[in-house]
Amino acid sequence: MNKISNNPVYDISLSYQKTAALNAAIKLDIFTAIGKHCLTVEQIADVTGGSLRGVRILCDFLCVIGLLEKNTNLYNLSVDAKRFLDRTSPHCLADVIDFLAAPEIVSMIIDDPPSYVIAGGASGLTKISPDSPVWVKFARAMIPFASVAAKRITAYIAKKAMQPRTVLDIAAGHGLFGIEVANAISDALVMAIDWDNVLEVARRNADLAGLANRYKTTSGNAFEVDWGDNYDLILLPNILHHFDQDGCVHLLSKAKDSLSIDGSVFVIDIIPNPDRVSPPEQAAFAFRMLATTPKGDAYTCAEYETMSRAAGLTLVDSMQLLPTHQTLLEFKV
């Protein structure tokens, strides 16, 4: 429950204020400050560098939206905030707001909403140059989100007794998907493709995981660069949703051409039910693609099957990467 009005028109008209308040609280790290002890406004202001008036009003708002609790003059974390917003929690998701509510993306979505509904898309993310630092910020911000999914992918590989020796990670970003596979398969070699500045993040994460000598990178646009061939496993994590079906078929075809005999392609993506209005998180995702890409979408499983057939691939299995809202689809030639 995070309503600020029982009237849905008011609540939704004002919903952007919730994003703003959460963003301010994360940037001032109010949740970690309160995580140690219940604190007064004066103490929170002192620890976080906020003003008394600003902290008092922000913390009261955070109580309204269910992230804090107030007992006379002391603020405490709600159960959700303790788990997901206190930086000492292993489940902390605080950094995801740097991607989900990045100023560049918020602006694309909220500045002129009728425009992309009328046009059927927006240049959006494609206007950001490949070497923009924003891609590095995004790669970093999505680590809490991706690390959970990455562990589920290795569970899938273990369950199926797969032993990929060569792994290709397309639009690797933070690199966590390929890195987790290499962690699990002790002789697997990973090739990651992404923009050069983003690959620095992936390489650092690979180094931190002790994989420097099994981790290689190729910089450039996944549509244009040579992927190489004979990979046992090709990962397409959260990339296809940015493109129209022709673009997806193009990338799936490149994947097929780069596979070893009996190799697998893993599409990791956000896949709504056939009705396209459930589950909420997956169904809602298409709107983000409408507002921030020319022709991206949240494709259904049936659409992925159609696209993969056009690329010469067959869906062989799938798994929801719970508790995230991503799904793994496994394809083979």
Place this chain on the structure above:
Amino acid sequence: MNKISNNPVYDISLSYQKTAALNAAIKLDIFTAIGKHCLTVEQIADVTGGSLRGVRILCDFLCVIGLLEKNTNLYNLSVDAKRFLDRTSPHCLADVIDFLAAPEIVSMIIDDPPSYVIAGGASGLTKISPDSPVWVKFARAMIPFASVAAKRITAYIAKKAMQPRTVLDIAAGHGLFGIEVANAISDALVMAIDWDNVLEVARRNADLAGLANRYKTTSGNAFEVDWGDNYDLILLPNILHHFDQDGCVHLLSKAKDSLSIDGSVFVIDIIPNPDRVSPPEQAAFAFRMLATTPKGDAYTCAEYETMSRAAGLTLVDSMQLLPTHQTLLEFKV
């Protein structure tokens, strides 16, 4: 229920997308289009001028946030949308989004949330010049919101058998509060004070109500212009929350000096409980004032009592203006 994720960090981080989607749907008047019959994507696109892709994705998102319902390929209004968003409904609130999510205000709140928490306020609305057309837009946008409250105020006047002959409406905006009083009291004369361009909206509303010969206006800043004296009723509707307590005492003192013997001051405002975290809508309002004014606030009833005492006024009665989230406080000398 308008959640797009069961995880509150994701849901709140993405809440601004809900505002954007509602805004697009209202601007394309999708709710009124669907209000007549259940429609397909193709029909909605045809009626509203949206693209097929844009309308399909927007309507699916509106299903996720509870404003539409989808039955195979037909979209219908939810109960809430039928009541509050179809322009043929007498309860339609669609226009309020032009104020609640006005681009000027969204930008103040969402562009740099830590800034106003650290500073304890923002120049915000005070940076907008008095003759900006935005004030006219705001006055118009708040009519659905104000008209309900205005009718409750006249009910209060009737209940107390008040017969104000002279009414002063400070920062009148759309003018509806003074206009409803003049509608109810057949010989009441109204003086409205606001910026000149906003008064055009109030005068037009007074004309439409057939009150042209009982409606006078004075343009200017309420802190600076002469209010005149001997008013039986002085209205301070949704103005005090923009200022600090000194500013409120200043305006309440001017009100006291302009009252007739036995006259009443009505403060109509958004007043949270003493705990400042309930009810949700009233408590959340302070955050909007933090982000958009230097020192405004959602004052509690006790604070209004303290401020009115400093101005030589006494609280004599109050009423919640249900179903709105505003409260009427009546003061006398």
